[in-house]
Amino acid sequence: MRISSSQYFTMNVETMNNQQASLANMYAQISSGKALQTAADNPLGAAQAVALTSQAANLAQYSTNQSSALTSLQQEDSTLSSVTNVMQSIQSLVVNAGNGTLNDTDRSALATQLQGYRSTLMTLANTTDANGNYIFAGFQGGSKPFSDNASGVGATYDGGPGQRQVQISDTRTINVADPGSAIFQSVSSNESSPVSSGSAANTGSGTIGPVSVSDSSDPANSLIYTITFGTTTTGTPPASVSSYSITSTDPSTTPPTVTAPTTPTPYTAGSNITVGSQTVAISGTPASGDKFSVSPANTGSTSDTDIFTTLDSLVNALKQPADSASAQATLQNALTTAGSKISNTYNNVLTTQTAVGGREQEVTATQTAMQTTSTQTANNLSDLVSVNLPSAISQYEMTQNSLQAAQQAFAQIQKMSLFNYLSS
Known part of the structure; x- marks a missing residue:
């Protein structure tokens, strides 16, 4: 088979062009630190890189959601702790109000103190987060959930009925805020007394x-x-x-x-x-x-389970003169009724707080597991798209030397001619 000079020159030039293109690609990889410059470099690897990049973005968003959810749950937990402290003070006041040695003036002073506790509860029920949203307003975070009734007894809930939720993983959405009606106007079915x-x-x-x-x-x-x-x-x-x-x-x-x-x-x-x-x-x-x-404990009527109605009724009872056996009996009955209702609300708050604590633990556990997944995903993506600099530089130098050798050899062969042999 005969190879013409034209074919020979073309083949050598094409080989050197390929080597130069390879060097250019290697140089781009070394300078950018990325092994994949285009999908053509590694079609399968490019597809895997796209999938891993999408997964990393989702994990980053879930991480943000988890932090937001944990912050909301921690604020609710802290607020409910304050509510339980106030409820404990109210329970102590009810016990004190049953002391038979107290006179009307003493009970009136207790009524004033109880009104202060009620105001504190109302403030806690209308707590807002850092963004100005009411944490106990359900879906209507921008609306103030509780306001006093015009009658002067009880409160009206103007928030939404549902629980705000945040997706913290592919398969888990968690409640981050309980509606105030379920806390201050409801009782636990398992932890309540008649x-x-x-x-x-x-x-x-x-x-x-x-x-x-x-x-x-x-x-x-x-x-x-x-x-x-x-x-x-x-x-x-x-x-x-x-x-x-x-x-x-x-x-x-x-x-x-x-x-x-x-x-x-x-x-x-x-x-x-x-x-x-x-x-x-x-x-x-x-x-x-x-x-x-x-x-x-729950007859289906909100007024029976509304803590604000209970406290308002008790304040009114404490302000009434107990100047007869009948009036004293009415006061004692009011204290007994209020004591049971307050205890039921207190247990309901504790039940809610326990549930919130459980959700906090779940978010924390999900964060830990997802941090491991995020690290592994980042490592896999790095292994796929990042260039191994020592290996890439070594390969670059080898290819460069090979190109230089080819160029020198081609230059020498170009000088060779049959006339050179004849003249010698």
Whole structure:
């Protein structure tokens, strides 16, 4: 096979051009530090690099979301801690208010103190974050969640019903703020006690105590029981004695279903009265027509579980003169009712705070796991696109030497001719 001079020259020039292109590419890699200049350098590696870059961007955004979520949860946790401190102070005040040695002036002073605690709770319920958003406003972070009712009793919730959420990973979205209605106007279903109360219209000296529950799973405990006092004739010779009858109301039906009164039972002060799987004792001397009730912690009415309504009612009760046996009984009944409701709200706040703490731990654990993933992704991407400088420089020098040798050899061969041999 004959190779013409033209073919030979063309082949050598093409080889040297290829080597020069290779040197240019190596130089670009060394100067930029990137092994992949174009997708043509490594099509599979380029595709993998795009995927890893996208993954790294997602991980960076999740990291930002996690930090934001943790900040929000920590602020809610801190605020709820302040709420529990105030609630503990309120509970101590209620116990103190039951001291029989206090006079009307003392109780009025306690009422003023209680109003201060209420104002503090209202401020905490309307806490804002660093961006000015209300943390207990649900979806409506820009709206003030709580405001006092025009009637002067209780508060209105103007926030949203839902929980704000943040996505902290591909598969996990976490709640970062609880609506205030679930904290200050609701109670925990598992950590709440039934509420006993006496009618404000009672004229006797009867007082009702807290409720004891023997079987919390009894469906009958979800009914509202009304204990009505009257008189009945019993014994020989016949005599009129104080007695009571019980009616129950099912608040879950529309309209509520009310049972007929039970047969009157003679009343013995301090004896337990059974309603469902619950017992309650009434002491003192109730008058005919006086009424007492035992209700589940949550009857479906916001006013029953609104801590602001409870505190306003208690402030009003403490300001009333206790100048008769009936007035003293009314005050004691108000303290018993408020004590149960305040305790239920306190337990609800603790339950919420526990849930918030659990979410904080979950975010922290996700951060730790994702930091490991982010580091691995960055390493994989670096291994794929970053150039190995020692190896690249060595390869560059070898290629450069090869090119120089080829150029020198080609220059020498160019000088060779048949005439040179003939003349010699």
